[in-house]
Amino acid sequence: xxxxxxxxxxxxxxxxxxxxxxxxxxxxxxxxxxxxxxxxxxxxxxxxxxxxxxxxxxxxxxxxxxxxxxxxxxxxxxxxxxxxxxxxxxxxxxxxxxxxxxxxxxxxxxxxxxxxxx
Numbered sequence: 001x002x003x004x005x006x007x008x009x010x011x012x013x014x015x016x017x018x019x020x021x022x023x024x025x026x027x028x029x030x031x032x033x034x035x036x037x038x039x040x041x042x043x044x045x046x047x048x049x050x051x052x053x054x055x056x057x058x059x060x061x062x063x064x065x066x067x068x069x070x071x072x073x074x075x076x077x078x079x080x081x082x083x084x085x086x087x088x089x090x091x092x093x094x095x096x097x098x099x100x101x102x103x104x105x106x107x108x109x110x111x112x113x114x115x116x117x118x
Contacts, residue, residue: 024057024113032113044113048072048103056100063114065091070109075100086111 024032036043066086
């Protein structure tokens with residue numbers, strides 16, 4: 001059975017955001033800084049000013065530690081969104097993801113992301 005060219009094109013176009021989503025520290029160095037790395041983990045310092053938005057990027061399984069409270073909207077490939085209210089001092093496990101975060105708050109948002117390599 002042959003897949004019509006148009007359907008194949010739509011399938012490929014729908015996968016492009018996932019395929020091009022890259023390492024946050026490489027594609028958005030304004031918001032993500034590597035502060036430590038070894039064979040087991042990589043630790044990123046995250047800082048978003050009020051109402052700042054990132055670019056689509058990916059993270060492996062990670063632990064996010066919120067240094068400040070913040071309201072973040074995550075945009076996912078395919079158009080789905082999610083709003084997360086982080087509380088200062090909370091630590092949250094997040095499975096591998098591709099997303100585009102946006103700080104919805106009037107205040108800066110800071111966090112530490114510990115990416116798991118294994």
